[in-house]
Amino acid sequence: MARKKIALIGAGMIGGTLAHLAAKKEMGDVVLFDIAEGMPQGKALDLSQCGPIEGFDAKITGTNDYADIAGADVVIVTAGVPRKPGMSRDDLLGINLKVMKAVGEGIKNNCPDAFVICITNPLDAMVWALREFSGLPHNKVVGMAGVLDSARFATFLAWEFDTSVKDVNAFVLGGHGDTMVPVLSYSTINGIPVADMAKIKGVSESRLDEIVDRTRKGGGEIVGLLGNGSAYYAPATSAISMAEAYLGDQKRILPCAAHLTGEYGVDGLYVGVPAVIGADGIEGVVEIELSDEEKNNLQVSIDAVKELLEACKGLDSSLA
Ligand SMILES: NC(=O)c1ccc[n+]([C@@H]2O[C@H](COP(=O)([O-])OP(=O)(O)OC[C@H]3O[C@@H](n4cnc5c(N)ncnc54)[C@H](O)[C@@H]3O)[C@@H](O)[C@H]2O)c1
Numbered sequence: 388m389a390r391k392k393i394a395l396i397g398a399g400m401i402g403g404t405l406a407h408l409a410a411k412k413e414m415g416d417v418v419l420f421d422i423a424e425g426m427p428q429g430k431a432l433d434l435s436q437c438g439p440i441e442g443f444d445a446k447i448t449g450t451n452d453y454a455d456i457a458g459a460d461v462v463i464v465t466a467g468v469p470r471k472p473g474m475s476r477d478d479l480l481g482i483n484l485k486v487m488k489a490v491g492e493g494i495k496n497n498c499p500d501a502f503v504i505c506i507t508n509p510l511d512a513m514v515w516a517l518r519e520f521s522g523l524p525h526n527k528v529v530g531m532a533g534v535l536d537s538a539r540f541a542t543f544l545a546w547e548f549d550t551s552v553k554d555v556n557a558f559v560l561g562g563h564g565d566t567m568v569p570v571l572s573y574s575t576i577n578g579i580p581v582a583d584m585a586k587i588k589g590v591s592e593s594r595l596d597e598i599v600d601r602t603r604k605g606g607g608e609i610v611g612l613l614g615n616g617s618a619y620y621a622p623a624t625s626a627i628s629m630a631e632a633y634l635g636d637q638k639r640i641l642p643c644a645a646h647l648t649g650e651y652g653v654d655g656l657y658v659g660v661p662a663v664i665g666a667d668g669i670e671g672v673v674e675i676e677l678s679d680e681e682k683n684n685l686q687v688s689i690d691a692v693k694e695l696l697e698a699c700k701g702l703d704s705s706l707a
């Protein structure tokens with residue numbers, strides 16, 4: 388069987404990390420695309436030279452030509468600009484919307500059968516715009532955020548309860564902004580609801596609220612610490628798990644920005660929900676029961692995403 392082809396659009400911090408992970412896991416041959424000349428070629432050469440040491444068989448190439456992503460099975464998009472300290476993700480909307488237009492056309496013209504994972508921020512608006520510009524079926528275009536946000540939530544819970552992260556199943560719904568909804572009621576420590584574990588361990592409700600708040604602001608915390616750029620190791624790892632679910636037809640239920648047609652009372656938007664990823668891309672959305680408070684919080688997050696889509700339509704009339 389021929390090797391799969393993974394195209395990475397954007398060869399910056401996340402793009403380079405994605406290339407390394409995809410090659411190390413022998414997911415397929417990797418093409419790193421960027422508009423910066425020489426940079427994707429340089430990273431590809433450097434990463435190729437990990438092969439003999441790590442013992443992976445994967446061809447890694449760098450390019451500035453969209454023709455080289457032809458026939459890709461999976462495309463992961465990180466092209467664009469990250470925020471700087473003091474900025475919100477939404478401040479990137481204007482600049483990254485133009486990038487999504489170019490990328491969407493590149494995908495449409497070269498690999499219209501690919502499964503496309505968007506990472507560029509502001510995520511929920513960019514994945515929607517990328518889908519519009521590319522014209523691919525909605526089930527083949529998805530946004531990565533929920534896996535990352537849930538991993539942050541899980542990390543903080545594991546630290547608090549002094550337990551292995553392997554036993555924590557934490558869950559975040561909604562848009563990838565400060566209004567995201569970490570859902571404690573569906574988060575468990577090896578099946579034990581977090582609220583029960585908190586009682587056992589003497590962790591107060593206000594401490595759990597602090598963990599929820601830290602999760603919501605998890606991206607900004609890293610942006611502030613790095614001083615230049617944003618998180619890239621965990622974002623890349625998150626997107627790779629989604630790509631593996633697709634390539635391996637794993638039917639994993641992963642929180643991701645999926646196109647909704649009525650689920651959670653939402654129509655025509657991309658919002659973070661539990662979605663099934665298998666060989667057909669997004670094969671379904673799981674609708675879970677939420678408390679009134681969780682529903683209200685989700686609505687606030689959905690409204691924030693809606694506002695961003697309106698802003699996109701105002702900036703690019705082809706989206707209106
Ligand atoms: N969804 C998430 O959870 C999440 C997590 C982390 C970062 N992000 C976002 O991912 C994006 C990338 O982050 P990064 O750290 O890799 O940034 P980066 O600056 O290191 O890399 C971005 C790359 O995109 C390239 N680029 C710009 N315009 C392009 C175009 N038109 N075509 C192709 N390439 C182009 C740049 O040359 C650069 O190499 C940012 O928007 C960031 O906010 C999202």
Ligand SMILES: O=C(O)C[C@H](O)C(=O)O
Binds near residue numbers: 563606610618
């Ligand atoms: O916070 C950012 O700007 C990057 C990303 O969305 C993240 O959550 O790490």
